[in-house]
Amino acid sequence: MSFFSEAQITKYLYCLEKLTPVNSYIVQGLHVWPILRIYLTTQIKKVDWFTDEKLLENPTWIRIDEKIEHLFTQINKGNDVKTEIDLEQVSLPKYSGNQSPIFDCLFFSRHDEHYLRTEEGWFAPILDSWLNFADKRWNVQKFEHIQSLDRMPRVNPPVFVIDQSFSEKSHPENKHNLIVNDLIKLTDVINNFNKKVAIPFKIDHGNNLDIFVHAILNNYNWAFQFLHQNPCKALMLTTWYHSIAMGLIWAANDLGIPTIDLQHGCGEYQVAYTHWGNIPRGGYKIVPRIFNVWGKTSKENMLSWHLAQERSHHVVVGGKVSIDAYFQKEQEIGFLETIRRDYQTVVLVTLSSIACYSLTSELLGAIKRSPKDWFWLIRCHPMAGSSSTHDGPTPENVNRLISSNFTRYEVNVSSQLPIEKIFPFCDHHITHTSSAAIEALGYNIPSTMINVMAKYSYRQMINSGIIKLAMNSDEIIDSIKKIKANDEWKSKIRKEIVNSKDQHRSFLNSIIS
Numbered sequence: 001m002s003f004f005s006e007a008q009i010t011k012y013l014y015c016l017e018k019l020t021p022v023n024s025y026i027v028q029g030l031h032v033w034p035i036l037r038i039y040l041t042t043q044i045k046k047v048d049w050f051t052d053e054k055l056l057e058n059p060t061w062i063r064i065d066e067k068i069e070h071l072f073t074q075i076n077k078g079n080d081v082k083t084e085i086d087l088e089q090v091s092l093p094k095y096s097g098n099q100s101p102i103f104d105c106l107f108f109s110r111h112d113e114h115y116l117r118t119e120e121g122w123f124a125p126i127l128d129s130w131l132n133f134a135d136k137r138w139n140v141q142k143f144e145h146i147q148s149l150d151r152m153p154r155v156n157p158p159v160f161v162i163d164q165s166f167s168e169k170s171h172p173e174n175k176h177n178l179i180v181n182d183l184i185k186l187t188d189v190i191n192n193f194n195k196k197v198a199i200p201f202k203i204d205h206g207n208n209l210d211i212f213v214h215a216i217l218n219n220y221n222w223a224f225q226f227l228h229q230n231p232c233k234a235l236m237l238t239t240w241y242h243s244i245a246m247g248l249i250w251a252a253n254d255l256g257i258p259t260i261d262l263q264h265g266c267g268e269y270q271v272a273y274t275h276w277g278n279i280p281r282g283g284y285k286i287v288p289r290i291f292n293v294w295g296k297t298s299k300e301n302m303l304s305w306h307l308a309q310e311r312s313h314h315v316v317v318g319g320k321v322s323i324d325a326y327f328q329k330e331q332e333i334g335f336l337e338t339i340r341r342d343y344q345t346v347v348l349v350t351l352s353s354i355a356c357y358s359l360t361s362e363l364l365g366a367i368k369r370s371p372k373d374w375f376w377l378i379r380c381h382p383m384a385g386s387s388s389t390h391d392g393p394t395p396e397n398v399n400r401l402i403s404s405n406f407t408r409y410e411v412n413v414s415s416q417l418p419i420e421k422i423f424p425f426c427d428h429h430i431t432h433t434s435s436a437a438i439e440a441l442g443y444n445i446p447s448t449m450i451n452v453m454a455k456y457s458y459r460q461m462i463n464s465g466i467i468k469l470a471m472n473s474d475e476i477i478d479s480i481k482k483i484k485a486n487d488e489w490k491s492k493i494r495k496e497i498v499n500s501k502d503q504h505r506s507f508l509n510s511i512i513s
Helices: 006-019 033-046 059-075 123-135 174-196 206-228 243-254 296-306 330-342 361-369 395-402 412-416 419-425 435-442 458-462 473-485 488-492 503-512
Strands: 105-109 116-117 121-122 141-144 159-161 235-236 259-262 290-292 314-317 346-350 374-379 426-431 447-449 468-470
Touching: 006 033, 006 174, 006 243, 006 488, 033 174, 033 206, 105 123, 105 503, 116 488, 123 235, 123 259, 123 503, 141 206, 159 374, 174 206, 206 243, 235 243, 243 259, 290 296, 296 314, 314 503, 330 374, 330 412, 330 419, 346 419, 346 473, 361 473, 374 412, 374 435, 419 435, 426 435, 426 473, 435 447, 447 473, 458 468
Parallel strands: 105 141, 105 235, 141 159, 235 259, 259 290, 290 314, 346 374, 346 426, 426 447, 447 468
Antiparallel strands: 116 121
């Protein structure tokens, strides 16, 4: 792991885009910078720079943080980008390919996003919700690059795609070498910049970068062939910044197919979505053309930076589609009703997918010392335990770790049900930095964040008092008590999530009608 927050990394990348020629490296129309931006982020997040517990007091960390903050402030001095842009929706890209579309919309899924288990099978909350909504009016199809056959059956079975050969003539082998060579040149430029400004980040352009590029190109191959055989008016997916999605987006853009990333709540600093400071004319081929978000705050967070001067990428409030129809589990709901009846205060805790940001001593201390009429619903992250980078606790881990010392908690039902089903039974929500805090506002549920990094990603909401920040067990308990005793915070809420069917329909119409 890294001790650098998402905000610090995002600011650093923004400075790179403003102060180095990141867009000067182009291979056959493809700007290579987005590849390096994502790769560099993963490298920084893996670097374990410090080992002492009081990391925020570490002199080296403070110097790096201050240097990045100084550069970021100097670049934006006297330039309030947020007030200069037009947040109104503009005309969105349409299909411009040479073939007649067979489908109105294709939905690309990953096996690991099917994390909700229903009586009908496994369900991908964001993607499948939109698929079901669109299926009522348009000709749609779900497909998936075969990686794993677990989490079967699916509520919405996909068409599985297997890698297919692609002719050397259509996709010359030297494209891989050209891209890698340009990336190496660009990393040298960035490493020299880091040395000049005394930021001790050094990018390793070893095997990992080569493997990343190779994976993107391989995915471009099968995706181009599949989309060529199955032309569509639009392509939708979630989480664009991995090698499969990047190859797919690149192929779709080459075929004139608009690409849409179905996002959720977006904070002020998120590497893949905010602070793109120097988008070239015509945009990036490997980045989605359209981002759908839940509400206006997320749209402002994205638009106010990376689209201030370039409109090849768009942010639209299509909203959040309800998934209630698939989760009418009377037994689990009955359990929550009993908890609601028997306890004065019910607290929902949403854990991180990263172990060190989950069952912290501060959180466990708050649970242990809380009043006896409080009950804690502990919700594990849907991706927890799925990979080495998502090493957060599963329900089994939580029970094993705390069942001998704690009784007023539950983790299994809280982790299995959709979060929308749980909020109505809660008084308060605790999280480290999760966008579930934005969802909670839609149910008039206050949130307290318990990670110092939250003050960057949710700065405006914390400063306005909509979200509270607590750094130790006593502060966590005190925050819950004070908010429950005072409803003034509710007057500050601006509902973030749009769940209007008319809004969903309008969003889809604007792209595929």
